[in-house]
Amino acid sequence: MSTTAAKPLPPGSTIGILGGGQLGRMSALAAARLGYRCHIYAPEADSPGMQVAAAHTVAAYEDAAALARFAAAVDVVTFEFENVPAATLAALEPLAPCRPGVQVLRVCQDRLEEKAFLERAGVPVAPWRAVHTEADLAAAVAAIGLPAVLKTTRLGYDGRGQAVLRRPEDLAPAFARLSPRPLILEAFVPFVAEVSAIAARGVDGTLAVYDAVENRHRDHILDLSFAPARLAPATAEAARRHAGQVAEALGLVGLLALEMFVLPDGSLLGNEIAPRPHNSGHWTMDACLASQFEQHVRAVAGLPLADPARHHDAVMKNLVGPEGLALWPQLVRTPGVAPHLYGKAEARPGRKLGHANRILPLGSLATMDDSVALAGL
Amino acid sequence: MSTTAAKPLPPGSTIGILGGGQLGRMSALAAARLGYRCHIYAPEADSPGMQVAAAHTVAAYEDAAALARFAAAVDVVTFEFENVPAATLAALEPLAPCRPGVQVLRVCQDRLEEKAFLERAGVPVAPWRAVHTEADLAAAVAAIGLPAVLKTTRLGYDGRGQAVLRRPEDLAPAFARLSPRPLILEAFVPFVAEVSAIAARGVDGTLAVYDAVENRHRDHILDLSFAPARLAPATAEAARRHAGQVAEALGLVGLLALEMFVLPDGSLLGNEIAPRPHNSGHWTMDACLASQFEQHVRAVAGLPLADPARHHDAVMKNLVGPEGLALWPQLVRTPGVAPHLYGKAEARPGRKLGHANRILPLGSLATMDDSVALAGL
Numbered sequence: 001m002s003t004t005a006a007k008p009l010p011p012g013s014t015i016g017i018l019g020g021g022q023l024g025r026m027s028a029l030a031a032a033r034l035g036y037r038c039h040i041y042a043p044e045a046d047s048p049g050m051q052v053a054a055a056h057t058v059a060a061y062e063d064a065a066a067l068a069r070f071a072a073a074v075d076v077v078t079f080e081f082e083n084v085p086a087a088t089l090a091a092l093e094p095l096a097p098c099r100p101g102v103q104v105l106r107v108c109q110d111r112l113e114e115k116a117f118l119e120r121a122g123v124p125v126a127p128w129r130a131v132h133t134e135a136d137l138a139a140a141v142a143a144i145g146l147p148a149v150l151k152t153t154r155l156g157y158d159g160r161g162q163a164v165l166r167r168p169e170d171l172a173p174a175f176a177r178l179s180p181r182p183l184i185l186e187a188f189v190p191f192v193a194e195v196s197a198i199a200a201r202g203v204d205g206t207l208a209v210y211d212a213v214e215n216r217h218r219d220h221i222l223d224l225s226f227a228p229a230r231l232a233p234a235t236a237e238a239a240r241r242h243a244g245q246v247a248e249a250l251g252l253v254g255l256l257a258l259e260m261f262v263l264p265d266g267s268l269l270g271n272e273i274a275p276r277p278h279n280s281g282h283w284t285m286d287a288c289l290a291s292q293f294e295q296h297v298r299a300v301a302g303l304p305l306a307d308p309a310r311h312h313d314a315v316m317k318n319l320v321g322p323e324g325l326a327l328w329p330q331l332v333r334t335p336g337v338a339p340h341l342y343g344k345a346e347a348r349p350g351r352k353l354g355h356a357n358r359i360l361p362l363g364s365l366a367t368m369d370d371s372v373a374l375a376g377l
Numbered sequence: 378m379s380t381t382a383a384k385p386l387p388p389g390s391t392i393g394i395l396g397g398g399q400l401g402r403m404s405a406l407a408a409a410r411l412g413y414r415c416h417i418y419a420p421e422a423d424s425p426g427m428q429v430a431a432a433h434t435v436a437a438y439e440d441a442a443a444l445a446r447f448a449a450a451v452d453v454v455t456f457e458f459e460n461v462p463a464a465t466l467a468a469l470e471p472l473a474p475c476r477p478g479v480q481v482l483r484v485c486q487d488r489l490e491e492k493a494f495l496e497r498a499g500v501p502v503a504p505w506r507a508v509h510t511e512a513d514l515a516a517a518v519a520a521i522g523l524p525a526v527l528k529t530t531r532l533g534y535d536g537r538g539q540a541v542l543r544r545p546e547d548l549a550p551a552f553a554r555l556s557p558r559p560l561i562l563e564a565f566v567p568f569v570a571e572v573s574a575i576a577a578r579g580v581d582g583t584l585a586v587y588d589a590v591e592n593r594h595r596d597h598i599l600d601l602s603f604a605p606a607r608l609a610p611a612t613a614e615a616a617r618r619h620a621g622q623v624a625e626a627l628g629l630v631g632l633l634a635l636e637m638f639v640l641p642d643g644s645l646l647g648n649e650i651a652p653r654p655h656n657s658g659h660w661t662m663d664a665c666l667a668s669q670f671e672q673h674v675r676a677v678a679g680l681p682l683a684d685p686a687r688h689h690d691a692v693m694k695n696l697v698g699p700e701g702l703a704l705w706p707q708l709v710r711t712p713g714v715a716p717h718l719y720g721k722a723e724a725r726p727g728r729k730l731g732h733a734n735r736i737l738p739l740g741s742l743a744t745m746d747d748s749v750a751l752a753g754l
Contacts, residue, residue: 011705011718029406032429034709035718035731052409054428054720286666289715289736298709307712311689311736328388332411332675335684338666341388341412343431354412359666359688 009075009301011035016074016096018088020047020056022342022352023277023293024080026285028053030293036301041070048343049080061088071095078254078300082108082275083155099203099253099300104275107250111153111184114273121249123242123258123270131183134175140185141171147188150174152181160220164188189269191261195229196280197243200255200295200305207247208295208305210288212239215259215280218320221350225316226373227283230366235266246273255296257281279318279352286338286357287314313365317377319354322347327377331356334376386452386678388412393451393473395465397424397433399719399729400654400670401457403662405430407670413678418447425720426457438465448472455631455677459485459652460532476580476630476677481652484627488530488561491650498626500619500635500647508560511552517562518548524565527551529558537597541565566646568638572606573657574620577632577672577682584624585672585682587665589616592636592657595697598727602693603750604660607743612643623650632673634658656695656729663715663734664691690742694754696731699724704754708733711753 009015015031017024020042028038028049037054040047043061050056055073059066061084070092071077077098079089082105089102107117118125129140131150141148146168152161163174165185175183197212214229215222229236243258250256250273257278259271281292290298290306298305319327325347331339341354358377365373386392392408394401397419405415405426414431417424420438427433432450436443438461447469448454454475456466459482466479484494495502506517508527518525523545529538538558540551552560574589591606592599606613620635627633627650634655636648658669667675667683675682696704702724708716718731735754742750 008706008709011702012720012722025409029409029429032402032406032720033717035720037428037720051414051431052406052429289663289713304710309712325388329385332385333681335686336666340410343389343409343412343414345389 008303009036012037013075013301014039014054014073015297015300016041016070016077017049017053017080018042018061018077018084019080020044020049021080022048022344024049025052025342026291026293027078027080027277027296030291031297031301033294034297034301034303036297039070039074041066046345051343061085064091067091068095076300078276078296079105080276100250100275101253104250104252104254108273108275109154111151112182115184115186117249118246118270118273121245123245124268125270126189126261127187129185131175131185134172137171137175137183137185141165141168144185144187149186149188150178151184151186152178153184154181189261190264191269192264193229193231193262194259194271195231195239195262195268196225196257196259196278197239198255198257198278198281198284198292199240199243199247200292200299200308201247201252202299202305203253203302206305207244208308209240209244210281210284210292210308211310212236212243213280213283219350221320221352222279222318223320224318224374225280225283226365227287227310227314227316228365231262232266235262235268238268242268242270246270250275254299255292279355280316282340282355283314283316283357284308284310285340287312287359310362312359312362314360315358315365315373315377317356317358317374318352319356321349321351321353323349325353327356328354330376334358336360337376385680386413389414390452390678391416391431391450392674392677393418393447393454394426394430394457395419395438395454395461396457397421397426398457399425399721401426402429402719403668403670404455404457404654404673407668408674408678410671411674411678411680413674416447416451418443423722428720438462441468444468445472453677455653455673456482457653477627477652478630481627481629481631485650485652486531488528489559492561492563494626495623495647495650498622500622501645502647503566503638504564506562508552508562511549514548514552514560514562518542518545521562521564526563526565527555528561528563529555530561531558566638567641568646569641570606570608570639571636571648572608572616572639572645573634573636573655574616575632575634575655575658575661575669576617576620576624577669577676577685578624578629579676579682580630580679583682584621585685586617586621587658587661587669587685588687589613590657590660596727598697598729599656599695600697601695601751602657602660603742604664604687604691604693605742608639609643612639612645615645619645619647623647627652631676632669656732657693659717659732660691660693660734661685661687662717664689664736687739689736689739691737692735692742692750692754694733694735694751695729696733698726698728698730702730704733705731707753711735713737714753
């Protein structure tokens with residue numbers, strides 16, 4: 001770690017953010033609180049992040065001239081989603097400090113790399129095999145068994161680009177639908193809960209890890225996070241430890257979410273790494289003194305990380321599509337609920353438009369019925 | 378109250394803010410959280426508010442054409458400081474809903490109007506007299522006694538435009554310095570504490586009032602706020618009640634701070650009304666679920682007001698000038714402290730550059746020594 005790298009960005013410096021969605025927007029809001037300016041770079045005009053940033057560039061991720069101008073205008077570069085082309089970050093790295101760096105993108109953009117990386121980092125994962133041909137698939141199923149999940153190795157999110165294989169006759173149609181992209185077969189995990197933990201790692205290597213949360217999905221999109229996850233203490237600690245291990249092993253400067261499955265015996269399997277603020281960390285905006293977005297900005301700016309302790313328990317509800325937006329009038333009038341919207345012009349089905357955090361007294365969630373925890377959400 | 382007026386602004390609407398300082402900036406950040414766009418109108422380019430707003434206009438407050446374009450581009454108009462010319466708001470009122478309205482500005486821009494208004498609203502004030510001539514001043518001193526404070530009736534803040542009169546020979550030089558502007562003589566109040574309370578009032582007339590806080594000044598500029606103020610319960614309740622009375626009497630749609638003096642017997646005297654978010658309410662950003670800025674935006678947007686309950690006690694420390702900025706490296710590394718900066722390019726002496734909130738367990742401040750409460754600030 002060089003001493004130069006450890007010097008914090010002075011107030012008034014500009015943080016460049018690749019991507020203009022809600023994660024970039026909320027990072028920009030957190031950066032403003034800390035006195036930084038933001039410059040959003042995204043292909044879409046009037047993106048949510050641009051509405052709250054001091055400057056923006058609307059250009060393709062492949063536009064070398066625009067990228068060079070962007071790099072010259074900012075003091076550090078980060079990204080709000082891991083599907084920014086690695087070539088974009090590689091082009092920026094000689095021009096400006098990039099936090100996280102391109103090596104992190106390369107690991108997280110490819111499920112094969114990611115699984116192998118998690119294993120090397122000491123995080124157990126479900127059995128998996130690379131699949132390029134139908135013969136590979138047959139061999140993988142023979143090794144792993146059914147049910148199993150066939151996924152594209154790249155650009156999958158919110159359940160897109162995957163198929164569950166339950167019977168031998170599911171193999172051919174799934175392969176036909178998902179190939180010729182490189183694929184991965186993963187054992188179907190009989191999990192009792194999905195959890196995630198968010199870890200920030202500073203320029204100086206310090207870690208700050210938030211409490212692990214339980215996530216519930218609806219139509220493959222995150223619907224609810226319960227903070228903290230109702231887990232045995234040893235399991236909860238293991239979840240946080242795994243997130244920290246991954247941040248360390250990646251040499252991350254920034255923030256990541258590690259999604260994990262909880263097995264019936266309480267053990268954990270790592271599933272996915274998201275090397276940026278994550279939907280399952282939105283609860284931190286109202287239940288911690290420093291949100292995941294502030295933590296992300298602190299890491300990227302070389303500031304000391306903040307204490308990630310939570311001061312309330314919380315339940316986060318995503319507002320997805322027109323149905324989610326329909327909850328808004330009720331959410332803004334419910335005491336104890338903090339509503340958030342992302343400034344998206346169109347309420348298309350399946351689109352994340354906002355979220356609401358209900359805060360609860362510290363320690364109260366552990367013994368609370370779901371119906372009570374979710375009242376008003 | 379018309380039913381039309383009570384209809385909330387839909388998500389994605391634009392809030393126009395007159396003034397681009399830190400109060401406009403923090404209001405814009407709160408508006409973004411709620412899914413609104415902001416358009417900042419201010420005479421200064423690159424003002425703190427503009428760095429986080431979707432749109433801005435740099436123009437004089439007297440520029441009728443620019444004001445008309447601004448009104449056409451926004452769904453509602455508010456202001457971040459009460460010294461926006463009343464003529465500006467009067468020009469905008471036929472073109473767009475203005476919240477608060479110009480009648481509120483007129484009261485709060487003139488100390489004579491303000492004192493008379495506070496009395497009518499049922500808030501006791503120190504004895505005062507209007508002063509236009511030296512003879513007025515002599516008569517006022519004869520009626521009120523010395524010491525007393527001579528102030529300009531308009532455009533004073535942070536101690537500017539005032540003189541303390543202790544002896545008869547102070548009158549002539551003070552009058553010479555402050556005249557020919559209209560003046561007011563106010564009895565010197567032997568207060569034991571300065572407190573303030575912040576009240577929001579919605580389009581539907583609902584009130585939401587935060588806990589009263591104790592304020593300490595340094596060189597006439599707010600230095601510290603202690604939330605809640607350490608007052609007898611009846612005094613604390615009276616402070617909140619007075620703020621609500623003023624909001625009601627003004628017919629306010631928006632948010633105001635009422636500054637008050639606490640006398641040795643625990644009674645209160647109203648001092649000043651600030652009809653916008655106030656420095657003494659910055660603690661709400663980290664110790665309440667909805668900050669004063671969110672509350673301001675909710676009122677202006679016609680949303681239901683949020684619960685103003687505090688979930689932590691707090692101490693707010695202002696960062697003023699280079700000396701304040703010098704605290705930054707320590708503040709960003711202190712657990713339990715949330716630092717805020719305003720994006721101002723120059724750290725001129727006396728300029729408010731940021732603040733830091735230290736949060737403390739609910740109820741702990743009442744019996745805490747100042748040295749403990751201020752540790753790390």
